[in-house]
Amino acid sequence: MAKTILTADDSASMRQMVTFTLKGAGYEVVEAVDGKDGLSMISQSKVDMIITDLNMPNMDGIEMIRNVRTMPQYKFIPIILLTTESQDGKKKEGKAAGATGWITKPFKPEQLLAVVKKVLK
Amino acid sequence: MDVQRQAFKEEAYELLAELETSLLELEETPDDMEQIGRVFRAMHTIKGSGAMFGFEDIADFTHNVETVFDQVRGGSIRVTRELVNLTLSARDHIKDLLDEGGGADEIKANGIIVSLRNLLVQDDADEEAEAEALPEIVHAEPAVPGPVVTCRIRFRPAPDIFASGTNPLLLLNELREMGECSVTAHTEDIPPLKDLDPEACYIFWDIILTTSHGTNAIKDVFIFVLDDCELTIDIVDDGERVVDGAHPDRLGEILVRRGDLSDKHLQKALESQDRLGEILIKEKTASRAAVVSALAEQEQVKKRIAQRKETAVSTSIRVPADKLDQLVDLVGELVTVQARLSEKAATETDADLVAIAEEVEMLTGGLRDNAMSIRMLQIGTTFSNFKRLVRDLSGELGKKIELTTTGGDTELDKTVIERLKDPLVHIIRNSIDHGIESPDVRKAAGKPETGTIHLKAQHSGANVLIEISDNGKGIDAEVIRQKATEKGIIPIDADLSEREVLNLIFSPGFSTASKVTDLSGRGVGMDVVKNSIEALRGSIELVSRKGEGTTITLKLPLTLAIIDGLLVTIGGDYFVLPLASVDECVELPRNRDEKRNGRNILNVRGEIVPFIRLRKEYGIQVDRPELEHVVIMETNGKRVGFVVDHVIGGHQTVIKNLGSAFKKARDISGATILGDGTVALIIDVNKILDF
Numbered sequence: 082m083a084k085t086i087l088t089a090d091d092s093a094s095m096r097q098m099v100t101f102t103l104k105g106a107g108y109e110v111v112e113a114v115d116g117k118d119g120l121s122m123i124s125q126s127k128v129d130m131i132i133t134d135l136n137m138p139n140m141d142g143i144e145m146i147r148n149v150r151t152m153p154q155y156k157f158i159p160i161i162l163l164t165t166e167s168q169d170g171k172k173k174e175g176k177a178a179g180a181t182g183w184i185t186k187p188f189k190p191e192q193l194l195a196v197v198k199k200v201l202k
Numbered sequence: 203m204d205v206q207r208q209a210f211k212e213e214a215y216e217l218l219a220e221l222e223t224s225l226l227e228l229e230e231t232p233d234d235m236e237q238i239g240r241v242f243r244a245m246h247t248i249k250g251s252g253a254m255f256g257f258e259d260i261a262d263f264t265h266n267v268e269t270v271f272d273q274v275r276g277g278s279i280r281v282t283r284e285l286v287n288l289t290l291s292a293r294d295h296i297k298d299l300l301d302e303g304g305g306a307d308e309i310k311a312n313g314i315i316v317s318l319r320n321l322l323v324q325d326d327a328d329e330e331a332e333a334e335a336l337p338e339i340v341h342a343e344p345a346v347p348g349p350v351v352t353c354r355i356r357f358r359p360a361p362d363i364f365a366s367g368t369n370p371l372l373l374l375n376e377l378r379e380m381g382e383c384s385v386t387a388h389t390e391d392i393p394p395l396k397d398l399d400p401e402a403c404y405i406f407w408d409i410i411l412t413t414s415h416g417t418n419a420i421k422d423v424f425i426f427v428l429d430d431c432e433l434t435i436d437i438v439d440d441g442e443r444v445v446d447g448a449h450p451d452r453l454g455e456i457l458v459r460r461g462d463l464s465d466k467h468l469q470k471a472l473e474s475q476d477r478l479g480e481i482l483i484k485e486k487t488a489s490r491a492a493v494v495s496a497l498a499e500q501e502q503v504k505k506r507i508a509q510r511k512e513t514a515v516s517t518s519i520r521v522p523a524d525k526l527d528q529l530v531d532l533v534g535e536l537v538t539v540q541a542r543l544s545e546k547a548a549t550e551t552d553a554d555l556v557a558i559a560e561e562v563e564m565l566t567g568g569l570r571d572n573a574m575s576i577r578m579l580q581i582g583t584t585f586s587n588f589k590r591l592v593r594d595l596s597g598e599l600g601k602k603i604e605l606t607t608t609g610g611d612t613e614l615d616k617t618v619i620e621r622l623k624d625p626l627v628h629i630i631r632n633s634i635d636h637g638i639e640s641p642d643v644r645k646a647a648g649k650p651e652t653g654t655i656h657l658k659a660q661h662s663g664a665n666v667l668i669e670i671s672d673n674g675k676g677i678d679a680e681v682i683r684q685k686a687t688e689k690g691i692i693p694i695d696a697d698l699s700e701r702e703v704l705n706l707i708f709s710p711g712f713s714t715a716s717k718v719t720d721l722s723g724r725g726v727g728m729d730v731v732k733n734s735i736e737a738l739r740g741s742i743e744l745v746s747r748k749g750e751g752t753t754i755t756l757k758l759p760l761t762l763a764i765i766d767g768l769l770v771t772i773g774g775d776y777f778v779l780p781l782a783s784v785d786e787c788v789e790l791p792r793n794r795d796e797k798r799n800g801r802n803i804l805n806v807r808g809e810i811v812p813f814i815r816l817r818k819e820y821g822i823q824v825d826r827p828e829l830e831h832v833v834i835m836e837t838n839g840k841r842v843g844f845v846v847d848h849v850i851g852g853h854q855t856v857i858k859n860l861g862s863a864f865k866k867a868r869d870i871s872g873a874t875i876l877g878d879g880t881v882a883l884i885i886d887v888n889k890i891l892d893f
Binding site: 091092093094095097098101134136137138150156157158159160163165173176179180181182183186187188199200202 | 206209210212213239240242243246247249250251253254255261364365366367368369372373376401425426429430
């Protein structure tokens with residue numbers, strides 16, 4: 082069965098790009114517009130991995146990761162944080178919150194797939 | 203991507219509209235953190251997504267505004283009327299850039315950037331954060347594989363590694379994909395069940411990896427966990443140590459060097475008689491996993507050194523070439539005599555004689571293979587000679603060309619290599635002269651300025667394939683067709699496939715060079731190349747795509763002196779067909795012709811195979827037997843049948859030249875002497891098909 086990945090991003094064009102790339106590689110994708118939306122989506126149906134943007138309204142990526150890790154069923158799933166170059170400190174903060182890894186924008190579709198392959202069984 | 207660019211633009215316009223509203227509200231309530239956050243996020247999204255979808259100018263410009271608002275968010279800059287004004291003009295500039303109508307004013311933009319930077323509060327912490335920037339996944343496949351090294355990797359993840367969603371097994375799998383890899387898990391730290399935290403990682407691993415990817419690529423595997431693990435990578439074999447006196451490190455040495463065992467314990471253990479590893483485990487001075495892992499390292503390094511030893515020794519004696527030629531001649535004679543002996547023994551009842559004959563046959567086979575292999579040379583030296591040729595000629599023509607080679611270690615008979623050189627020079631010259639375009643033409647066509655000619659050699663059964671490919675302009679089949687029609691090589695209405703048309707350039711008198719240069723167009727065409735290759739009992743094949751390049755493949759026999767042949771008879775005469783190209787033999791009933799109205803076509807398991815009657819070809823008048831045989835051979839990618847009377851079987855064929863008296867016998871490539879002294883002719887399959 083295809084693995085399901087949640088992508089949380091307030092930018093529609095980013096969501097579209099991530100979804101397009103992952104679906105092309107055979108993954109199922111669900112989209113959320115911010116951290117809060119993401120949390121409610123994953124509590125309704127199970128996902129196997131989360132790719133989240135850092136800066137989002139309502140709830141940002143790092144807070145979302147902290148919340149996800151408190152949910153027993155998501156304690157160990159891979160979570161990838163999308164950041165920009167200027168936010169190296171944020172990567173560490175994200176890591177401390179429970180992120181598995183990170184991708185820096187801008188990235189190419191192949192890079193996204195390489196990282197997904199790296200962390201998702 | 204265009205759809206995605208469009209999606210980004212729509213989104214950015216929306217964000218800019220929101221941004222305007224937020225900024226105006228912010229002017230009224232400068233301390234509204236929510237509005238500040240909104241402005242920051244809008245800028246952040248425009249920057250991040252802009253860079254993703256190719257709007258680098260927008261991303262670069264927006265970065266400045268984002269930086270300022272990051273500090274506003276952090277409380278180090280206050281919102282003022284000036285800041286709002288500046289941000290509003292920045293917003294307008296981003297909109298101009300998005301419109302792509304050329305309305306963007308660069309001077310004004312620089313003014314905005316300068317004013318924004320002046321607002322920034324210098325923050326040392328920022329610089330510090332940049333200094334220890336975290337590594338990035340660049341998804342780098344090394345273009346050129348480095349030297350093959352063997353590394354010992356110890357990977358000890360932090361106990362809480364699972365909490366970040368990391369699966370260490372996936373990392374180990376990634377290493378396994380990089381080369382020969384043995385993994386040993388150390389389980390000695392696992393506590394008794396009552397103390398065990400099921401969510402902690404107690405295991406660590408020793409990995410012995412032989413890879414050409416380099417240590418940086420190994421580190422990249424662990425990129426996300428570098429801060430959460432102990433990782434040591436040691437090169438235990440650098441790929442150069444050869445055996446001269448050196449031996450792979452002993453188990454004890456490895457354990458001591460790693461710090462898994464003290465020197466004192468090692469010495470004590472060595473004094474006992476048991477195997478070292480067993481003692482250490484028994485005495486609990488080293489864990490079982492440590493010993494198993496050290497043994498794996500020893501094994502892997504030993505193997506690598508042994509491989510190198512083989513290659514190092516193979517180049518040690520120099521012998522004059524004519525001695526080798528003589529040796530092969532003598533072996534040839536011996537093979538002939540041995541065939542006679544075997545034939546004689548087959549009719550005798552003396553068991554001893556039969557046994558001796560069989561043994562001689564076996565030994566002769568071994569001697570023959572050995573003598574042949576001595577004459578084998580690596581084609582790499584010939585390949586590297588062309589580097590200079592390409593360099594000089596491309597310089598003369600003002601072209602940029604790089605020569606790359608693979609399979610230089612492929613071995614071919616010395617004579618074949620010698621006689622291959624001229625045809626190769628001609629083909630490469632053609633590529634330089636007509637194939638690779640000049641740098642500006644290449645650039646205009648969207649190709650890299652430097653063209654590539656690639657030489658590749660590889661084994662394919664009893665043949666060696668040599669491929670000469672370039673990424674030049676390719677050959678236009680239509681031009682070839684026109685030229686061939688003009689020169690009367692083909693009739694104007696000839697119905698030829700593209701492949702057949704392209705292969706017309708091997709026809710005598712064909713040359714498409716529009717001007718005569720020093721290089722090719724010296725009156726020697728590709729037909730001469732084809733003849734030289736066929737004289738080596740090889741074949742030539744050309745594939746080309748207009749605009750993409752041309753590939754010429756030469757298929758050559760491994761050796762010229764002795765071949766494996768298939769012995770057949772036609773009307774009492776013996777003939778030999780080269781066994782390497784024989785696909786299968788089928789029967790041909792005599793009454794078949796009536797059924798097919800005399801057409802020479804055979805149905806082999808649903809496949810239509812044309813055939814040639816060798817009896818007719820050689821004008822043999824003797825009556826046909828009741829049941830004929832068809833030997834189906836593959837040549838130039840086609841299957842063709844040859845009808846013979848009887849198939850006798852495999853035959854070690856020592857090739858003798860026919861001599862100048864038979865120069866005109868074009869479809870016979872030589873002769874061989876059978877065990878009873880009869881002469882059998884060797885059929886040149888390619889030549890027959892040419893007529």
